[in-house]
Amino acid sequence: MQRIGFLSFGHWGPGQGSRTRTAGEALRQGIELAVAAEELGIDGAFFRVHHFARQQASPFPLLAAIAARTGRIEIGTGVIDMRYENPLYMAEEAAATDLISRGRLQLGISRGSPEPARNGAAAFGHKPAEGETDADMAHQHTAQFRHAISGAGVAEADPRYAGGAIGLLPVQPQSPGLTERIWWGAGSRNTAVWAAGLGMNLMSSTLLTEDTGVPFDQLQAEQIQLFREAWAAAGHSHQPRVSVSRSILPIVDDEDSRYFAGSALRDSRDQVGVIDGLTARFGKTYAGAPDVLAEQLVADAAVQAADTLLVTVPNQLGVDFNAKMLGNIARYIAPAVGWTPARS
Template sequence: MKKIGFLSFGHWAPSPHSGTRSAGDALLQSIDLAVAAEELGADGAYVRVHHFARQLAAPFPLLAAMGAKTKRIELGTAVIDMRYENPLYMAEDAGAADLISGGRLQLGLSRGSPEQVIDGWRYFGYAPAEGETDADMGRRHAEVFLDVLRGEGFARPNPRPMFPNPPGLLRPEPHAEGLRERIWWGSSSNATSIWAAQKGMNLQSSTLKDDETGEPFHIQQAKQIRAYREAWAEAGHDRTPRVSVSRSIFPLLDDRDRSYFGRGKEEDQIGFIDEKTRAIFGRGYAAEPERLIEELRADEGIAEADTLLLTIPNQLGVDYCAHVIEGILKNVAPALGWR
């Protein structure tokens, strides 16, 4: 059994060929798709976060709105770039959104990836400390965020406060009980997945990772997940972690599907991140359900994960994205034992 959700980048473009022509379209349609996915029986609605881009960027108002419109579905990110974040203010935003949703947030974080502008985090007022890289800064912000989510007071109260204080040191409010265990780390390497395990975070592994062995993407991803679980066990945490992977999967059920995605079999791709890190990009899947089932059965990365996030083409509109999700839930997932 697997939890199955969607992952939206929330692209928008002022083009007559796009179903999301404005930022408002992207936001409102994301809420509508979360509602539709819940009605179809999906388990999660996740959004990507990109700054300085015509995509979704500020996740917490959106997650709170999704939470107010739904009852059951998990709501999350994959991922928030922690180089851009004030950890304490983020803890307040996350706490509010989690309480509005009734404790359904699943927040994916990361140290960041190449962005639209050079050192974009500097425009947000952040800079690495002496001797740090920007990746180090992102991980430091994440560690502060995790510590704040424990809910322990640390700030000395004013002896003449505007409002009465509870006894002891104070913490950011509102505090969302249990959110600390619903934090994930988006990892592209074996080393950072081990670090995430040591810190007690769940693991998000995407369709891209460092090419560490030259093997096919899904095999490297499966090894990454196994290394993460071994590190988790060694750390002695008292709960079972969760692991998600992301895939582009399109059952070809009608002529519309074939016109959009019936291009034939895709293969893994090799590229470079920051012009120095060799990365492998996992293939997408598009085929008639019977063939799709056989291909997905051989994907070792999916087999190792308990959660599958389906990357959806949000610019094709809510109805089409819901059609894709329904096609997988009804025509693919049962045969693979995911349902």
């Protein structure tokens, strides 16, 4: 295990006990938590993107603000739904954010997940062509985005206003190296192999849209192995990265127990359900005493196979609580999986 980051879903609302009652509070606290995480030696600050919901939806202003307040921590998404994106505008935003951060952007993207809106991407002006699916459209947007950030030309020059230039113009700005820091959020083994073939890093979460009857961590470890084999077969020149997400809730004091004792009993096993007509397996929640969680994570096959662990945080409990929780993970649990805190 080389890196540990946090993953915030950015929830906000007026629920009982919420410290993020407004979108503004959720955004500003996201910045402050990233600053606190960097001080703790945590390696990454990642944010979920979810449209038409009381969650963070437009990541680049948030990531740019974090980049301006920090100097080391990686900043990223987990994940951007590519059905919604204008690929060229996204390429400009991503490059600008990466330049502000001096090359710390780790951009997770995917086909998307179930959402509140029946056809949300269409409301943003994006509809699949006749005979194509939403997944096809997401893959096309991804290809266009990756083409644009590579520096390739995408729009014909007008010599009258382009200083006499001819041919195709690339979007500006460009941020060299960003092409190697794109991750695909893969929900199956086949999708992981597809991403490896294209040279995208693998971002695997606590949900897989398939079930073979084996425990979640073993299924996810198989996905990672297939990804690495496909990457090697493709002959890419750079090394891949692989992240997994886990809900890790150490119970150290009475406050932790009040929040998480129920999860320690209720969510300690994998769950199997149906999403979009597909059988899906969900990973369990790790809640309990730190020494017990450390032993469980050492036995987690996918955590051992990945190079990056993203810890989901209960962001509505506020910055102080989440910084304390990340500190307890860094102090009592993470060393067991081979992690050491980064130094600024």
